[in-house]
Amino acid sequence: MQLFVNDLTVMDFSYLCPRRGMVGESWIVDVMLDGDLNDESMIQDFGKVKKDLKRLIDEYVDHKLLVPADHAGASITHLDDEQVEVRFTLDNDEIIQLFCPAEAYAFVYADTVTMASVGSYMREVIATHLPENVANIELKLRAEQILTPFYHYTHGLKKHDGNCQRIAHGHRSRIGIFIDEQACLESQQYWAQRWEDIYIITREDIIDYEGRRSSGALDNPLDYYCCAYESSQGYFELIIPRKSCEVVETDSTVECLAQFIFDEQRKRTGSGNLRVMAYEGVGKGAMVAGTV
Numbered sequence: 590m591q592l593f594v595n596d597l598t599v600m601d602f603s604y605l606c607p608r609r610g611m612v613g614e615s616w617i618v619d620v621m622l623d624g625d626l627n628d629e630s631m632i633q634d635f636g637k638v639k640k641d642l643k644r645l646i647d648e649y650v651d652h653k654l655l656v657p658a659d660h661a662g663a664s665i666t667h668l669d670d671e672q673v674e675v676r677f678t679l680d681n682d683e684i685i686q687l688f689c690p691a692e693a694y695a696f697v698y699a700d701t702v703t704m705a706s707v708g709s710y711m712r713e714v715i716a717t718h719l720p721e722n723v724a725n726i727e728l729k730l731r732a733e734q735i736l737t738p739f740y741h742y743t744h745g746l747k748k749h750d751g752n753c754q755r756i757a758h759g760h761r762s763r764i765g766i767f768i769d770e771q772a773c774l775e776s777q778q779y780w781a782q783r784w785e786d787i788y789i790i791t792r793e794d795i796i797d798y799e800g801r802r803s804s805g806a807l808d809n810p811l812d813y814y815c816c817a818y819e820s821s822q823g824y825f826e827l828i829i830p831r832k833s834c835e836v837v838e839t840d841s842t843v844e845c846l847a848q849f850i851f852d853e854q855r856k857r858t859g860s861g862n863l864r865v866m867a868y869e870g871v872g873k874g875a876m877v878a879g880t881v
């Protein structure tokens with residue numbers, strides 16, 4: 590007998606890709622449990638399935654940076670103080686380097702991060718936590734179906750008291766831009782292209798390359814941003830190619846990003862009523878509207 594729960598949760602995370610760099614993602618999780626009936630004539634109470642599996646997914650994947658640990662370009666160093674340094678060489682020889690608390694990463698032992706490799710990583714983790722009557726679990730990961738333009742961004746919210754403070758977590762998000770209440774496809778495409786696989790940096794988090802705590806050196810440091818902050822989970826540092834970044838003057842909450850897009854977009858829009866709907870992952874976001 591099998592029990593299924595669709596839309597169990599959305600995992601918002603980022604991963605390292607040799608071709609695309611750092612990619613923000615939002616994957617919806619569906620699960621299927623294989624098992625015998627328990628004393629309550631259930632494979633497992635839906636309430637418990639949802640709560641327990643969401644907790645495990647939050648603990649092992651959500652708001653983390655997924656690193657394809659078997660990739661030849663990945664170098665991972667666990668330091669004594671629980672900090673982990675990751676240096677990732679892209680196909681074009683650019684580097685992405687991080688120095689963060691261990692809990693900010695998930696190491697997927699595969700050459701690339703895909704729905705299949707993440708699915709088996711999660712299956713292995715979750716299998717050890719299943720009740721005795723459940724023999725197997727299958728996880729289906731899928732992206733939201735979006736028929737209009739969208740982007741992938743990665744960021745960190747140093748002031749957040751939860752896991753959003755991690756410097757490299759992200760989202761796959763649709764962008765809605767309406768001029769006089771008509772969807773403006775050209776503008777939506779402009780933002781989808783501008784923020785395709787982007788890292789969003791808050792300017793005050795940029796530090797001098799010389800002040801970094803991570804150890805690896807770069808041949809051409811001027812082509813990179815180094816950003817860092819200390820928050821309640823510890824010290825986070827990221828070095829990333831400048832051309833993969835958008836620098837903003839504010840925090841990168843979705844409210845601030847909606848305002849940023851509105852302010853930039855008003856320079857591109859002739860007169861009229863402008864409305865920006867910026868999403869953060871699936872089904873949530875912030876809206877800013879006004880006359881330009």
Ligand SMILES: Nc1nc2c(c(=O)[nH]1)N=C([C@H](O)[C@H](O)COP(=O)(O)OP(=O)(O)OP(=O)(O)O)CN2
Nearest residue numbers: 599601647651652746753758841842843844869870
């Ligand atoms: N008002 C806002 N609240 C939050 C923002 C924000 O920009 N504005 N941002 C975040 C984080 O960036 C986070 O990544 C959002 O992810 P989400 O999955 O929604 O957060 P939770 O883990 O708390 O929720 P789930 O139930 O696990 O989906 C947080 N809040």
